[in-house]
Amino acid sequence: MKKIRIGVLSTAKIGRTKVIPGMQRANNCEVAAICSRDAQAASRAAEELGIPKAYGSYEDLLADRDIDAVYIPLPNHLHVEWTLKAMARNKHVLCEKPMGLNDGEVNRLINALAAHPDIKVMEAFMYRFHPQWVETKRLVDQGAIGAPTAIQSFFSYFNNDPGNIRNKADMGGGGLMDIGCYQVSLSRLLFNAQPRRAFGWMDKDPCFCTDRTFSGMLDFGGRLSTFTCSTQLAPYQRVNLLGEQGRIEIIIPFNAPPDAPTEILLQQGDETKAITFDPCDQYTLQADTFAQSILEDTPAPISIMDSFANQHTVDALFQSAETGTWQNC
Known part of the structure; x- marks a missing residue:
């Protein structure tokens, strides 16, 4: 069974303690890499959580062609920036809420998705x-x-x-x-x-x-x-x-x-x-459902328009x- 390979942008606590362990129990995805601006922090997190790859920068993880999608638990003001950068690397994105700091930021994602119709972007309202x-x-x-x-x-x-x-x-x-x-x-x-x-x-x-x-x-x-x-x-x-x-x-x-x-x-x-x-x-359940939408090429379970309205x-x-x-x- 094909699995979606997910990379995690940052070693944020929510990811390490809740989301990553949950993803690792999913049926159709796997956490394949994690990164941090501190290479040692990334390595420690990878060892602690049993993640195969660790990167010392967000850019290096996004450059990994083996990564299909990324999970972004960065601080709120970085959500849109790194979602756009991930999309530019043809990565699907599961991003922590809120999707952006205001509806204008979310609208930037709507416009970007129009140019990347095959990419799934979903706000993580688990x-x-x-x-x-x-x-x-x-x-x-x-x-x-x-x-x-x-x-x-x-x-x-x-x-x-x-x-x-x-x-x-x-x-x-x-x-x-x-x-x-x-x-x-x-x-x-x-x-x-x-x-x-x-x-x-x-x-x-x-x-x-x-x-x-x-x-x-x-x-x-x-x-x-x-x-x-x-x-x-x-x-x-x-x-x-x-x-x-x-x-x-x-x-x-x-x-x-x-x-x-x-x-x-x-x-x-x-x-x-x-x-x-x-x-x-x-x-x-969130990871399974999101990964399934990628595997079946169906709409993201929570649409970007829903995120805009919220x-x-x-x-x-x-x-x-x-x-x-x-x-x-």
Whole structure:
């Protein structure tokens, strides 16, 4: 069976601890190389993770003709730059979210893809591939809770490390870009629409100048998604979706553990039941699905237009928070 050979651009923690181990359990791809601007760091990571090749520069990995695709877990401000460079080397790209710092950056990728129609570029919203989300979407689409009308979500962790890229404003840090983008994404997924307008409120860290807490409202025309995300609150995550006839609650919506069951709660009328899912790795599922789209030459599971729409909404939320007014999406 042919496998897609993936190279990893950087030794970022998310890659080393979560995404690469998940990819290595996939059926139709393999992690064939890793790189860093520090050759010793690349070699250490390759040895630790059992990766055959290590490179001391991103350019050297992209020049490897044996690499079919790259995974990019670089800081947010480098996503578009290195996606474009990978495309220029005819590499498919799985890039960490957010795809770009604004919708204008994502539009650069849209234009580049028009010139490279055979290349797959996908934003790594891994949560969408977990069975709990696949089932939630199926239940909603089949009318299990009636017309979905309201979404409430919360996502937070605590990180006040000044050296962490999530706390660096010039690198695209802050809560909305790091985790609030998930809440925008799930809202658009469950309502199967783009919001008409957005309202945002944020509290900025006085030292980092990043949004340490961001709350938003997305108006889908008679349907509303409200959310809060924070980089400096107690760790917590939860999603509630309410319809005219029921409710779905996702207990661990984003960081679903690969080695433990997960569950969602389905309330229909006065009855609530738990739906349990066997342990699985959402990063493995993401890698398998992305690689399969390359092998079969089918569209990327998450399109670049979906990424543009998500970033456009994030941009509107930021603009609203700065002006104190609703912004059209």
